[in-house]
Amino acid sequence: MTKDVIALTPKMPDAAALLVALAAGGADLDAATAGEGAVVQLLGPGGRPLVSVEAPVLVQVPGEAERLLGTPSDTPVWWTETRASTAVPEAAELAGAVAGRLAEVLGGRVWPEGAGRVATVPVASEASAAPAPTGALPTVDVVTASTAVVLADRPVVPLTAWLSDVLRTTAAFGAALHLVTPAHCRISLPLRTVLTGVPNRWVVQDPAGGYYDGLSGAVLAWQDGTFAPARDAQGRAQPAEAFVRPAEQPGERRLTVQLRTERPAEADTLLGGGLEAAWRILTGAGPAGWGTAEPVNLPWSPRQFTDLARGRMPEPSLVTAVGRPDRPALATVRVTRTATGIEEDATLSLGYGPTEDVPLEAVRELAEVLVAGHGLVSMLVSLGPGRRDPSLAPRYSGPALPVSFTLGAPGVAEATLTAARRPPLALTPVQLGPRNRPGLHYPLGDGTDPAGWDSLSTLLAHLRTAVPPLP
Incomplete structure (x- = not known):
């Protein structure tokens, strides 16, 4: 699963702060830019992206950190996302170290609480030796011939600039985006707008086992490289019990x-x-x-x-x-x-x-x-x-x-x-x-x-x- 770690800082992450943060991977890792300079990546020995650091965003709107992360924050605040690949086990810890260093240098804090470590994280896994293919999707967890799968675990999964880029890329390839989350996650209304309708899908991990569609409730199964409704002998899709349980907030x-x-x-x-x-x-x-x-x-x-x-x-x-x-x-x-x-x-x-x-x-x-x-x-x-x-x-x-x-x-x-x-x-x-x-x-x-x-x-x-x- 990709690991998202966000640094919330009162000061803009400048070049010096980013250099200190990127040094969390030690001297053996290379750095490169992607997305026309909007993303900085730490690369393993063979060129495989381990951690992507998004361009900082100055959030001037009160309440956005609480709406999306469940944590209050003063505004304006610089919001810097780091995202770890699943290709290497150490990448998630490395993403936390990068965000933690940014927060320490700039006097901010890290979400989720406790994720930021001011330490050097050595990367020794051989999986990093496989370079990312040209034109590969940015930090996507699974890619098949028909579907790009993104795994996320946040209080509210928003339509970020990165996820918008993934959607545009998959659409250009004629592929689907399937967002997979645990059942406790919610999605924002803008993200729901772009995920509504085939071929894109919100896939929820059922606490009782399996998966279901977060919008329609249909039980899903992984079939031929994509998530599709699991149908009964009559060809009908079945609703998941978790989808029809009582509302969390009755009366709203x-x-x-x-x-x-x-x-x-x-x-x-x-x-x-x-x-x-x-x-x-x-x-x-x-x-x-x-x-x-x-x-x-x-x-x-x-x-x-x-x-x-x-x-x-x-x-x-x-x-x-x-x-x-x-x-x-x-x-x-x-x-x-x-x-x-x-x-x-x-x-x-x-x-x-x-x-x-x-x-x-x-x-x-x-x-x-x-x-x-x-x-x-x-x-x-x-x-x-x-x-x-x-x-x-x-x-x-x-x-x-x-x-x-x-x-x-x-x-x-x-x-x-x-x-x-x-x-x-x-x-x-x-x-x-x-x-x-x-x-x-x-x-x-x-x-x-x-x-x-x-x-x-x-x-x-x-x-x-x-x-x-x-x-």
């Missing part, structure tokens, strides 16, 4: 807002406005930070967000935003250049404890603001069981149920206002925005009635049939 709920906006691609267009409006209306404050990977490291800035997306176009951009530590919230945003403008697809998740009120009464106000000033295309709000913190445990939590659906002005105009106002349902939509270009808000319930999905399905089918066919 999660409000999910899925919104799509489209704005003109003009020089003064700022992105993130719709997401920020949703955040402020539902929590009383805007996002605390944003970034392209986790930990989220930058204070919230629509201007910097816009500059990043503009610089990457025509390729899409995927970013993560987080809220304040006292008000758990997290969002993912995908920005895409379209033929008519710039589209933002955002999913905002907000967690609530058993005694906290969910602000359902604010949803209509949010719909009004988005229709009137942020180019809303559509918004679906749902409520269901889920941890208060923005992470996902490998167990069944029950489905979210619809609260409302809002159709923006473009959709209303396409379906015609007359048809859109008259769905075959026992509800009355609320007209929002300018009279000459309105949107419609459809209340569907309070998130407790499963019939809300039937109502939503009927509504969407009605709106689709109301759109005139293309000539």
Whole structure:
């Protein structure tokens, strides 16, 4: 299993500090850079990477260390990850020694507690003599013809820059990424987004033996170089008992807002406005930070967000935003250049404890603001069981149920206002925005009635049939 050790330091790890840290392997190990200089690796005698040291990240967003590692930390803080290969038994201890030296030199500390040792770790295993093949995946535990397997053991496994790189590499090869964790681990919502759907998979080690899918619960088996569902005589996948056991945090709920906006691609267009409006209306404050990977490291800035997306176009951009530590919230945003403008697809998740009120009464106000000033295309709000913190445990939590659906002005105009106002349902939509270009808000319930999905399905089918066919 790869061993992750993180140094949290108040000072930036400069060249001198890195040299002291890398000396933990003694004089017989070589060092090299990878990832266009973003990674420094300690190499065994034959060129096999033993430990990879990621480029330090200055985390300026309060609460990120506690969200991902379960340990409080002052901010700003420099976050430096070291990752050990499984090729050599001594590599895990060596990774801890590298991080421990960084923390000692820079006055910081190491996660997990006790992992950092200020010592020299000699490497004597002959396995290090096998050099890594050209183009090999960076510090991946198992690679087959179809699958790259990464083993992780952290409180919350995040979508780090390294893991994003592994995903891009496997996708380029037409391969799958399978993340394998113990059952006590959780994954972040951004990581869940990229692992959802074939061929990628979250594989959980069942405490009772074997493996299961952390998202679907299907029992898995290692077959032909990959993890696949173990099927019975009728060809059906079976759910793991560990997946359907009672929730860890009964009574906790999660409000999910899925919104799509489209704005003109003009020089003064700022992105993130719709997401920020949703955040402020539902929590009383805007996002605390944003970034392209986790930990989220930058204070919230629509201007910097816009500059990043503009610089990457025509390729899409995927970013993560987080809220304040006292008000758990997290969002993912995908920005895409379209033929008519710039589209933002955002999913905002907000967690609530058993005694906290969910602000359902604010949803209509949010719909009004988005229709009137942020180019809303559509918004679906749902409520269901889920941890208060923005992470996902490998167990069944029950489905979210619809609260409302809002159709923006473009959709209303396409379906015609007359048809859109008259769905075959026992509800009355609320007209929002300018009279000459309105949107419609459809209340569907309070998130407790499963019939809300039937109502939503009927509504969407009605709106689709109301759109005139293309000539």
